[in-house]
Amino acid sequence: MQIKTVGVLGCGLMGSGIAQVCAAVGYKTIVREVDDVTLNKGLGRVTKGKVTPEARDKTVGNLSGTTTFEAMNDCDVVVEAIIENLDEKRGVYAALEKVVSDHTILLSNTSSLCVTELAAATKRPDRFGGLHFFNPVPIMKLVEVVRALTTSDETYQTVFTFAQSLGKEPITAPDRPGFIVNRLLVPYLLDAVRCYEICLGTLEDLDKGMKLGCGYPMGPFTLLDFVGLDTTYYIANIMFEEFREPVYAPPPLLKRMVVAGRLGRKSGQGFYKY
Ligand SMILES: NC(=O)c1ccc[n+]([C@@H]2O[C@H](COP(=O)([O-])OP(=O)(O)OC[C@H]3O[C@@H](n4cnc5c(N)ncnc54)[C@H](O)[C@@H]3O)[C@@H](O)[C@H]2O)c1
Numbered sequence: 001m002q003i004k005t006v007g008v009l010g011c012g013l014m015g016s017g018i019a020q021v022c023a024a025v026g027y028k029t030i031v032r033e034v035d036d037v038t039l040n041k042g043l044g045r046v047t048k049g050k051v052t053p054e055a056r057d058k059t060v061g062n063l064s065g066t067t068t069f070e071a072m073n074d075c076d077v078v079v080e081a082i083i084e085n086l087d088e089k090r091g092v093y094a095a096l097e098k099v100v101s102d103h104t105i106l107l108s109n110t111s112s113l114c115v116t117e118l119a120a121a122t123k124r125p126d127r128f129g130g131l132h133f134f135n136p137v138p139i140m141k142l143v144e145v146v147r148a149l150t151t152s153d154e155t156y157q158t159v160f161t162f163a164q165s166l167g168k169e170p171i172t173a174p175d176r177p178g179f180i181v182n183r184l185l186v187p188y189l190l191d192a193v194r195c196y197e198i199c200l201g202t203l204e205d206l207d208k209g210m211k212l213g214c215g216y217p218m219g220p221f222t223l224l225d226f227v228g229l230d231t232t233y234y235i236a237n238i239m240f241e242e243f244r245e246p247v248y249a250p251p252p253l254l255k256r257m258v259v260a261g262r263l264g265r266k267s268g269q270g271f272y273k274y
Pocket of ligand 1: 009010011012013014015032033034038080081082083084085088092109110111112132133134135
């Protein structure tokens with residue numbers, strides 16, 4: 001299947017990055033938001049990155065924004081990156097399916113919802129999959145291609161090749177909570193909080209230990225503050241609910257920091273102050 005036009009639903013943190021990489025490599029890209037104010041804010045983010053003027057012109061030339069679904073009728077692939085809410089996602093799929101072609105592949109950038117359940121909410125469960133990008137999208141090389149139980153081999157192959165065409169390095173992940181990266185990363189971050197709770201070391205020493213001892217680009221508490229403690233707490237709860245294994249259970253301190261509003265960088269304070 002030849003992909004010419006890509007649609008992106010949502011122009012928030014992830015949607016704007018996804019739209020940017022699609023337009024930058026030459027796909028005609030159309031991104032939908034709920035209103036003009038949010039759309040313009042999202043599109044503004046696309047033009048802020050450090051790129052040459054030529055590259056920026058190419059990206060901007062391929063990119064357009066809309067607040068309607070009708071404008072997306074031409075899309076061969078649509079990547080959904082709206083808020084992490086099952087009912088909202090169901091709603092946009094229903095509206096989108098009224099206008100797109102039969103051949104259109106629908107992908108979700110969800111971090112935590114069940115991809116098979118999202119696929120089942122559409123009329124095209126075989127042409128549905130997960131395409132999980134990492135933040136910041138234009139910089140992070142990895143994408144996880146997530147196969148729902150119903151994703152056809154043809155859809156999977158097309159999506160894998162599409163991810164490569166964006167200059168990304170795809171890996172294949174099953175539809176299980178956390179896919180591959182968060183399945184490994186979340187227990188590690190939760191364990192770091194447990195180590196801090198039992199006073200294994202100071203925040204600085206625990207971070208320094210993992211950074212310099214393991215060659216990680218940043219320690220677990222710097223990373224937790226970057227990702228957001230609320231996001232980590234939310235994902236850990238989903239993983240624990242599904243697997244019922246203690247490694248995924250959020251430690252008491254994490255919950256208390258979230259309810260106290262210490263969410264990390266975005267709130268000005270997490271494990272560190274900003
Ligand atoms: N933030 C991350 O690090 C990250 C990483 C990987 C995946 N994800 C996933 O990506 C998705 C988006 O996350 P985000 O961080 O960009 O959130 P965000 O809040 O920054 O952006 C979501 C955007 O979706 C828009 N939106 C809501 N309803 C909509 C609708 N009906 N149609 C079009 N747009 C709509 C909102 O106006 C908002 O701008 C979620 O599914 C999330 O789990 C996030």
